[in-house]
Each structure stands twice: as C-alpha cells, then as structure tokens.
Amino acid sequence: MYYQRLGTIPKKRHTTFYKEDGTLYREQVMGTRGFSGAQSILYHHHMPTSVVKSSYLGRYLPEFEEDSNVRHRHFYTDEVEESNGVERQFVLGNSDVLIGKLHLKEEMTSFYRNGDGDECLFVHDGEGTLHTMFGSLSYEKGDYLVIPVGTIYRLVPKVPTKFLVIEAFSQISTPKRYRNEYGQLLEHSPFCERDIRGPEQLETNSELSEVEVITKSRGALHSHILDHHPFDVVGWDGFLYPFAFNIRDFEPITGRIHQPPPVHQTFEAHNFVVCSFVPRLYDYHPDSIPAPYYHSNVNSDEVLFYVEGNFMSRKGVKEESITLHPLGIPHGPHPGKTEGSIGKRETHELAVMVDTFKPLKVVERTGCLEDEHYMYSWS
Structure with missing residues (x-):
C-alpha cells in the first residue's frame, strides 16, 4: 500500500503530543511482521490497553467434514441466514484461509476485530459504511473491503448487504509481480492506486463509557470491555489501513x-x-x-x-x-x-x-x- 494520513498528528513520531488540557495523546504503533512489515501510527485520547473486563466466549473455528472421496462440490449460498456480523457461515477452510458468507441486515451489535489475520469482505449486494478506528469507508456493490489484522471495526449497512467472506491467517496484499521495488503498482498491473479508496473521514469519539469489542484471536472469540470508545483516534499515518477496491x-x-x-x-x-x-x-x-x-x-x-x-x-x-x-x-x-x-x-x-x-x-x-x-x- 501507499502512504496515507488522516486527522492531526505530531511533526515527529515518538515525541510528545499534548491535548488542549495539557495531557498526552497516547501513541500506538500498529504493524506487521515484528516492525519489519507495513505499519501505521495512531494517536488516541485514551490508552488502547485500558480494559475493565475480559472474558472467553468460545471457539469460532468451524468443524470440518471427515475425509471423503475427492470430488467437485457446489453450494448454493443465497439462502444463508442473517447474522449479527461477528458470526459467519463458513463453507470451506484450511489452516491458511476460511471462506464463507455474511448476510447483514442491520448494523453490527458490537465492535469487532480479527486478531488472527486480515479479512477481505466482497460486497455481493448492498451498500453501507465500514466504520473503523482509522475512519469511515463507504462501500457499495462490487467492493472488496480489505481490513488489516487487529483493526477494530463495525459494519453499518444502508440496505441489507451480502458479503463473501475471505478470512486469512496472514496479510492480504496486492500481487508482488505488479509492484516495483518502491511498492508502486506498475503499468502492466490491471489496477493502480487511483482505484483504491482508503478511509474517507476520521470519526473521533473521546467519551468515557464501557464499550464491548469482540476479538477473534487464537481460534477463539473473546470479549474485551473497554472503559472508552474504541474510535478515539485523533490522527494517524502510515501504510497499514483498511481500503476498498471495486471489482x-x-x-x-x-x-x-x-x-x-x-x-x-x-x-x-x-x-x-x-x-x-x-x-x-x-x-x-x-x-x-x-x-x-x-x-x-x-x-x-x-x-x-x-x-x-x-x-x-x-x-x-x-x-x-x-x-x-x-x-x-x-x-x-x-x-x-x-x-x-x-x-x-x-x-x-x-x-x-x-x-x-x-x-x-x-x-x-x-x-x-x-x-x-x-x-x-x-x-
């Protein structure tokens, strides 16, 4: 990805950044591959680690069929039941990826983050907004929504939306053969940076109240009750953020x-x-x-x-x-x-x-x- 920024950030990273009342904003480095991969730096009103309650909700990994004869398979997924947004109807999977559907009629009932890997949500039908800690991103029919690991988000459909869900246990990126040594998409790439949409508007909420974030990590779902709103970011910059690309x-x-x-x-x-x-x-x-x-x-x-x-x-x-x-x-x-x-x-x-x-x-x-x-x- 390429460099983006939203909101207000200090001139230098890892330096003091004060609010109007003289207290510090809290800096969070969010990155991949142990500080050697893509990363962004976010500035919060509150400490992102401030949790008042944590609990285990249970496994989310699906049970697979016992081994059977190798054959071509065909599944009709148009009638998959509606979900609260956290639960997904998986159809196929292995240790690298889970593939399934998410049918969402109303806004997600909780905030959510996937700590096991990146997600790619393909919008088969519908429109709405993906609200994240990096800001809001509107979506429409045909969009791929690529959401980095660890991103707190909430889907709010404007009309009922059907997603194809591709959950990775790794990072999702553009093909290497279409990028030059600087990471820029090359002339023979079938799309370029102009086609990619990052977060459009930062939504900063500094209120102090208990908010639940459902976290997917280590094959299980966990509940984390924060003492503040998770979208308390006043600014960020970097190369790691959710984005949309339309097919x-x-x-x-x-x-x-x-x-x-x-x-x-x-x-x-x-x-x-x-x-x-x-x-x-x-x-x-x-x-x-x-x-x-x-x-x-x-x-x-x-x-x-x-x-x-x-x-x-x-x-x-x-x-x-x-x-x-x-x-x-x-x-x-x-x-x-x-x-x-x-x-x-x-x-x-x-x-x-x-x-x-x-x-x-x-x-x-x-x-x-x-x-x-x-x-x-x-x-």
Whole structure:
C-alpha cells in the first residue's frame, strides 16, 4: 500500500503530543511482521490497553467434514441466514484461509476485530459504511473491503448487504509481480492506486463509557470491555489501513488465445490468491476457443463465487453459488460450453476466485446448501 494520513498528528513520531488540557495523546504503533512489515501510527485520547473486563466466549473455528472421496462440490449460498456480523457461515477452510458468507441486515451489535489475520469482505449486494478506528469507508456493490489484522471495526449497512467472506491467517496484499521495488503498482498491473479508496473521514469519539469489542484471536472469540470508545483516534499515518477496491475497476488482461487464471489475480496472501473475473473481450485469434481448456489443479484447490452474469463455462450455477474444484482431478467447461463459446466476442460475467495451495475442507453444516449431483454434471 501507499502512504496515507488522516486527522492531526505530531511533526515527529515518538515525541510528545499534548491535548488542549495539557495531557498526552497516547501513541500506538500498529504493524506487521515484528516492525519489519507495513505499519501505521495512531494517536488516541485514551490508552488502547485500558480494559475493565475480559472474558472467553468460545471457539469460532468451524468443524470440518471427515475425509471423503475427492470430488467437485457446489453450494448454493443465497439462502444463508442473517447474522449479527461477528458470526459467519463458513463453507470451506484450511489452516491458511476460511471462506464463507455474511448476510447483514442491520448494523453490527458490537465492535469487532480479527486478531488472527486480515479479512477481505466482497460486497455481493448492498451498500453501507465500514466504520473503523482509522475512519469511515463507504462501500457499495462490487467492493472488496480489505481490513488489516487487529483493526477494530463495525459494519453499518444502508440496505441489507451480502458479503463473501475471505478470512486469512496472514496479510492480504496486492500481487508482488505488479509492484516495483518502491511498492508502486506498475503499468502492466490491471489496477493502480487511483482505484483504491482508503478511509474517507476520521470519526473521533473521546467519551468515557464501557464499550464491548469482540476479538477473534487464537481460534477463539473473546470479549474485551473497554472503559472508552474504541474510535478515539485523533490522527494517524502510515501504510497499514483498511481500503476498498471495486471489482469493476479491474482492467482485464486479454490476448489472441485463452489467458491462464493468474492474469485475473487481484490479491495474494500466504498460500492463497484472490482473482477477479470481469466483463472482457474474448480472444482474437481467428481459431481461438474462448472457453477455458480442461485442466488439472496440480497444486491448488479452486473456489469460484459466482457474482452475476452468464457464466460461459458452467451449467446449473446461479448467483452466489460457490464451487470447489479440488487438486488431483481435472475440471473444465460443462458439455456444450466449449463449442458454444466459439465465435463469441465477449462475456459479461462477474466472479471471484480463490485458489489455495493447501487442500480445502468442507464445513460440516453446509450439507443443506449442497448440490449433490454436481460431480456428475459433466456426464
């Protein structure tokens, strides 16, 4: 990411910074990888460590299915139950990432932070505001909201919102191959810094009152009651902050023949990547086949979340379908889809793909969402 600042900060870091009443603002360095990764410095009215009560709420990691035969899976997630914002309906996961849905009708009932890793919330439908300790950030349909580990936040939908949830146990960043040695996105990147929106307005609340923050850490949920409002920041600067990027600002890379999935990559994290399939012109070789070729996922599981449009290589999927094509067996277009793509000029599909480099497991509670016949839909 690039440098940003909001609010009021002192001229030099780690120096005195006084309020009007002569007391000190409290400086907090928030960073990654032991002070060698991205970081920001925030200035609080109150000590961020001031907690009056702490309690253990229980495990949040889902229970996974017992080992079963390797097969393609398909889940309809449009009917996932509404949540308070802390609870998520996970569908797939491993030790690197959890993938699921969050359907939010009303504002989150508590403040929340993920201390286990970064979160990426993709807005399938809806609009509202992400309120954070770094300030507020409005969201709309098609936005990726990337929220750094440890960020206290609260989602307030303007209209009911459906999110695809991608919870990492690491940091989520832009692909390294699209950045130069200074961290700037290069000319051949499918998006640039102009497309990225950071916090828009700082919301400073200095009141003293007991406020609960639900913290996700070490595989469990914890309740921390602060003696002050968590959004008591008067200013911050640095390279670590929540941001939004809309999938419609992703500029597709095309060619004379079918391009491989890495050209759609949008974000990367430890052992997985996130890709965006957007409306684009098809290949322009006179004999090209626009539909993807059959391929084996040699070292990765492929997850597709179908956002909208006509999915040119699939039958039987609909908006909010999630498919899993596991490593070890081939997958590709459904019968008739290869022939049907020949001569087509463009596609208007939108989809989010997550490729993991460790096998994914299916969460036990998702059986009611599954299309049991998907594995045989190529016959």
